Amino acid sequence: MGTLAVEPATHSSPPPGPDRPAPRRSARLYGPLLAFLIASGAFCASWAARGTFPFGTTGRAVNDQANQYVPFHRALWDLVHGRAAGDLLFTWRGGFGQQFLSDYHTYLGNPFSWLAVLVPRAHVDLAVFAITPVTTGAAAALMTVYLGMLRPGPWWQRGVLGAVYGLCGWALSDASYIPMWLWGLVALPLLGIAVEWCLQERRWPGVALLVALAWFGNFYTAMMATMAAGVLLAVRLILLDLTRAQRLRAVWRAATATATGILLTLPLLLPAFLSSAAAQPTGAAAFDPVRIEVFLTGMLPGTHLWGGRPRLYVASLGLILAGAFLLNKAVARRTRLVWAAAALLVLVSFQFPPTQYVWHGLAVPNGNPYRETFVFSGMLVVIAWLSLAHRPRPAHLALSAALLVAAAFALRRTDDFGGATWPAVLGGGAVSLLALVLLALGEKRRVLVPLAAVLMIGVVLAESTAAAVNADARRARERWAKPVATSSESITNHFEAVRSVDGWPAYRTDPGTPHTSYNDAAALRAEGPQYYSSYLPARTYQALEPLGYGWTNSGRTLFGADNPVLDAIFSIGARAEPGPEKNSWQARTFPAPPLVTVRSGPYASPNPPASVYARQEQLLGATVYQVPPVTRGGTATLQTYATRCLPGSEAFWYSPRLYGTLTSGGTARPLEDRTTGVVRLGEVPASGTVDVTVKTRTRGATAGEHPIGCLDRAELARTVARLTTTGATHVTTTGHTIEATLPDGATGTAVLAMTDIPGWRCSTPVKNFHGLVSLDIPPTTKHLSCTFTPQGLTPGLTAAALALLALTSVTVAGLRHRRRP
Known part of the structure; x- marks a missing residue:
């Protein structure tokens, strides 16, 4: 194994060796610990300042945090504590039975999600909220370690800049409430460390495991972090004084370890990919880059723009140091140009559709299209650290701070500019500059260094807390992001x-x-x-x-x-x-009826086939509705509908194209078009007349030809009794399997009350019965069973086993090599 040639001291630093002992283990922990405390403390302080749960009574959960992350973490709690209806592969709790493995990988992959199983179920939401400060703190700590591998320097300075990364605009504004995305913030420095190991030709198994850890947490952001790691590797290969053979070995080690690490995650990754392909498609639009002034405004500290805007900023301290990097002649010119060019190319790639699609895995993002901006923030912090480690001159720092103020002034009229931006630029920038000047003067007057340290830590904590408060406050003004309670x-x-x-x-x-x-x-x-x-x-x-x-x-x-x-x-x-x-x-x-019922023959509803009521009857196998013609009147915005049904029956309404208010029988009900579904109107009066008025804002739309159906409850009761009598006498579900015992002499078709999704394998071939799983009942059959296996799980396990074998072989070979005299 060759040795690693390194740059001169102005470019990079060699790893510890006989002539340069490694720092004490306890000292190595100080920087990461400081970074963790600053990053996690800023988030907690911002919540306390806003009075949000658990520091107040205001709801904490934003959008999908309430609708997906807290519920799925509660499902994980149930799974671990033996209270789940299902297992890791499948759940019966939702959608009448759905896969769970892909949901686990996507929504619960962050390792800190397991904090949720350590608390009482009633407090799972609190554990979900704690994932944010814990994950950002971990990302900050790992960035501190990575910065030290790029260039040695005082532990507290690295810790402060590690926190600057953990508190970047992407973390504060975009991903602060998304546990699985936050793992991407961790993945970037993890993979940066892996890059350094590849360059040092050390720890190939460790590199593969770091890649696997990044991808296990969340494949979406890990994919972005992996591409960013490729950029970091390219920069280091250009700057380090390596032979051609050493460069090839580094690339080979990185490529093979990355492939091995990703293959280890294939039992989760492949089913998730195939589940995504089989999922209901979204209406995501093509990428439309924001205007250049809006894009640049996203680089100003404390800025939170509306909608799908890029949040590219880091704290003023990081921006001032990064700006002084190009002027710092203590850093080799080649180093400055290469790092600056790499950061600029990454930044520009966010504005072009082809490269944006690459960042997002060749898919159109459904939501904010700038989900990879943490990559640029990470590179910005690296540049800031290289600048700080080479002791920038006060004049260069002052010029950088002036440029920051000038940029804020030039962009001040951009849409939604304001909030915490001016305080961050002027106040945070002034304190940051003062701290850096004191640090420079501290080379001759050591008494100034502690003061500089306090100011640097304080300004990052205060500025980031204010930025987080501003982001939460402005986001809460949007209807979709209004925080709600998850415990009450x-x-x-x-x-x-x-x-x-x-x-x-x-x-x-x-x-x-x-x-x-x-x-x-x-x-x-x-x-x-x-x-x-x-x-x-x-x-x-x-x-x-x-x-x-x-x-x-x-x-x-x-x-x-x-x-x-x-x-x-x-x-x-x-x-x-x-x-x-x-x-x-x-x-x-x-x-x-039981989950498994038996249909003895074909059935065709006599009601209009286009009506929702006829479609229900087709699945039920009996006629229970009266679907009469309706008379429509009124205006486009105040529509009236009238019909006649059997007195005593129960009237229902269905109008998936209307949004507004429905009034019938003196009772008003909200209509929210497709969201509402079938609506119960009540019992048909003795007159048999059903009158409905819809006050709607949906211009040009009506309720259709058959919005009203009248249910014969007595006939439905008879049908339920028949299906119960002829259906399964006993049904059991264990994990991802369902088994049913049929009555003696059962013939025809067994219909299972679950949708026919990819992955079901049954004791007889699966047939689709109007969207549900059904099986032909062979003669004399008493038992039926079905097992769900996520698509891609078997080949994924095979690939992971091969990757694990390769990883084990290399590890054993390395241990044997070290033991040789």
Whole structure:
């Protein structure tokens, strides 16, 4: 194994050796610990300043934090504590049964997510919030270690700049409430350390494990961090004084270790990729870069722009040091040019669609299109450290600070400019400059160094706290990001009501409405249709949407519907609903067929095929609705509908294209187009007349030809009794398997109350029954069973086993080589 040639002292630093002993282990921990405390402390201080939970009564959960991350972490708690209906591969709690492995990899991959299983279930949301300061603190600590590998220097200075990275604009504004994305902040310095090991021709197994750790946490941001690591490797290969053979060996080690590390994650990565391919597609638009002035404004500290804007900034201290880097003649000219060129190329790549698609894995981002900006912030901090480690001159620092102020002045009229930006630029910039000048003077007057240290730590902590407060406050003004509570008396009572009627797997329990989150089935330990995930299969959406279930997010979010026919189809035998007192909930049970029913022959609904009621009947296998023609009147914004039904029947309404208010029988109900689903109107009066008025803001749309269906409850009861009698006598579910015992002489088709998603393998070939799983019943068959295996799991495990074998072989060979005399 060759030795690593290094640059002169002005370029980089050699690793510890016989002539340069490594620092004491305890001393090596000081810098990372300081970085961790500053980064995590700034987040906690910002929450306390805003009075948000757990430092106040204001809700903490933002958008998907309430709708996905807290519910999925509660599902993880249930899984670990043996309370889950399912296992790591599959869950029955949501979407009438869905894969769980891809959800785990995407939403729960951050290793700190396991903090949630260490607390009582009632406090899982608090553990989810704690993931943010803990992860950003870990990222800051690892960046401190990486900076020390690039260039030695005082531990506290590296710790401060490590915290500057952990508190970059991307972390404060974009990913502060997204546990799995925050792992990308950790992945970048992790892979930077791996790059240095490759250059030193050391620890190939360690490099592979660091890559695997980055990709296990979250493949999306790990992919971005891996590409950034490629840039870091290229820069170091250019700057270090290496032979051609040494460069080739470094590239070979990096490539093979990266491939091995990624292959180790393939049991999670491949199923997630295939689940994404089978998921309901989104309506993501093509990348449209923001205007150049908006883009540049995103580099100013403390700025939080609306919508999908790039948050590129770091604290003023980092910006001033990075600006002085190009002027610092203590750094070799080649080093300055190469690092500056690399950072500039990365920055420019964010504005061009082809390179943006590469950063995002050749996909159009659904949401903020600038999700990779932490990469630039990381490079900015590296440049700032190289500048600080080479003792920049006060004049150069002052010029850099002046340029920062000038840039803020030039961009002051950009949309949404303001908030914490001027205080950060003027106040934070002035204190940062003062601290750096004192540090420079401290070379001759050592008494000034502690003062400089206090100022540097204080300004980063204060400025980042203010920026986080500003980001939270401005984001909360957007309707989609208004923080909500994830713990309350109502939520606790809702959970207890659901548990009081638990009957799984004899029947399902629907958590009811109003919902607490889009994943109430997972959050409240129920088995209803409520499910929100990027992996919601297109087949599930295609099966449930035509039946009258509400949906949103391009079909990746499903809601429940209080409809007796749908309850019968999907074996829902209990439902929670608000009680008479404030924050109270109650639950009721009712007869429901088993999860596996038997259909003896074909059935065709006599009602109009295009109506939601006929589609429900096709699945139920019985005629239970009257779907009469309606008479429409009124105006475009105040529409009236009238029809006649059998007195005593129960009227329902379905209008997925109308948004507004529905009034019938003196009762007003909100209509939110496709989100609402089927609506219960009530009992048809003795006159048989059903009148509906819709005040709508949806111009040009109507309720369609068959919005009203009238349910014969007696006929439905007879149908439920028949399906119960002829259906499975016993059903068991264990993890990702369902087994059913059929009555003697059962013939025809067994219909399982779960959607026909990719991955089901059954005791007889699977057939699609209007979107549900069904099986032909062979003669004399008494037992049926189905097992779910995520697509890609088997080849993923095979590839991971081969990668593990390679990793083990190299490790053993290395140990044997070291033991040779």
